[in-house]
Amino acid sequence: MRKKTELQVDSKAIKDLTNGNPLILKDTVVMPEASIEEGSLLHLVDKSGGYIATGYYGIQNKGIGWVLTRKEKEQIDVKFFTKKIREAAEKRADFFASEDTTAFRVFNGEGDGIGGLTIDFFNGYYMVSWYSEGIYSFRTDIYEALNAAVNTRGIYEKLRFDTNGQYIDQDDYVSGEKGEFPLIVQENGMNFAVDLNDGAMTGIFLDQRNVRKALRDRYSTDKTVLNTFSYTGAFSVAAALGGASGTTSVDLAKRSLPKTIEQFSVNGIDYESQDIKVMNVFDYFSYAARKGLKFDVVVLDPPSFARTKKMTFSTSKDYPKLLKDALTITNDGGVIIASTNNASFNMKKFKTFIDKAFKDYGARYKILEEHQLPEDFTVPHNFPEFNYLKVVIIQVMN
Structure with missing residues (x-):
């Protein structure tokens, strides 16, 4: 069971959060004395205990976490992530149908409702980038959701959060068909060679x-x-x-x-x-x-x-x-x-x-x-x- 921590939001920050700002800043909440575990769900409330939003705890350069939902009863599970990814993919229908562009962003973090996570499409392959240990703790659910929401030829990942001061030199392959690199993608009819398994960058x-x-x-x-x-x-x-x-x-x-x-x-x-x-x-x-x-x-x-x-x-x-x-x-x-x-x-x-x-x-x-x-x-x-x-x-x- 994922831990849940209640955090009181400073009154000055409530309006921003209710208006759709997804970022949770350390100086806008009352932090508990005990440390919070990365990936813990955050139950954000006002000084009277009134519900504001649910987020997750994940430290990155922008803040300490991101709002996931403003519906108190909504569960943060595979169904939740599947809905978010499917909605994002549907918005990019024209890109998926394009005959001269085969590389684009399918899911853009906070813009699509899950801060700290991006998903890029490269000619049938998906590259998932994780920007905090907190969001990475949802990895199993999110990969299940990705496979349910779209047809994946193969999945690769990048860990873009601090791992003891250095990028992890790892095999970035996750599942599906392994790519033959360089993979050639198109962008407005131009060809670009990309490598999804070559350190922090892809080539474009x-x-x-x-x-x-x-x-x-x-x-x-x-x-x-x-x-x-x-x-x-x-x-x-x-x-x-x-x-x-x-x-x-x-x-x-x-x-x-x-x-x-x-x-x-x-x-x-x-x-x-x-x-x-x-x-x-x-x-x-x-x-x-x-x-x-x-x-x-x-x-x-x-x-x-x-x-x-x-x-x-x-x-x-x-x-x-x-x-x-x-x-x-x-x-x-x-x-x-x-x-x-x-x-x-x-x-x-x-x-x-x-x-x-x-x-x-x-x-x-x-x-x-x-x-x-x-x-x-x-x-x-x-x-x-x-x-x-x-x-x-x-x-x-x-």
Whole structure:
């Protein structure tokens, strides 16, 4: 029997919870003296003992747990999880029916009613990501529910919570047919190679699907494109398929070279005609400036935080400098695709970073497009702060 703990909610937080905010924060509840076990059900009440919601205890960077239901009698069991996953899959019916996209998000955590859990679809295979030990304790019920809700070819998983300070190097296979990797998936007709059993990453970030399409369809023809923090080169592939005259991919990770070559190859692109650099992006900016290199399009999609031997980088502090560095090697009239997945600030704040960078550099700009999470990355209604992705496509107006 799963433990249940009653927690009193601070009066100031009750309205948010009743309005649909799914996140339980430590400073909004009265914590008991005894420790709470990960995965325990939380019976949230007001100071009079009146019922507010039922959640689960699972510590992650956002809080101590998530609301699961606001119906006092509702049981948190296989039937509950099956209903949630089936409803989420039905919302993505158009994606399942698509002939040119075979990779997308089926279940987006709190946006689909279970915070701390995401489920991605890769050409028949499902990748389940667990973001706390608490939600992982429901693993047996959730896998039974997933198999009941959708037809699964095979299931893989990623443990994305802290396991004594390191990611568990484990076989990510769970059940069903074992995949042959790399697995080729399609996204708006583009091919991408993914590996569901290769550590923390798969080879592609699905939340950038619409941005890659925009780059391919509207900003690449006969353009030189620089893709910084390029990971496996997905933006470079989109640019090449869009008719770019040349792409340059820059990433510090040594494995970015073979992975980027692989992505070009599965699209029939001669990787030797593209430039792939394994080096620090900031060093590359200096190198390009010395060589007099300039680009028509620059893609900036850095990690929220990174540390090297020489420096640390944080998007919340250093994005204006990153943009200024990019401006030095962007052609007049060129385009910068500025992106961040840092959830600690919103789109309005992100635009202040852009404005500061251009003012400090002495250049004018025009915003051409804005993007946030695509439609399969559902976010809680009335709580836009969960829409973490911010992308602004900017034209330099020198």
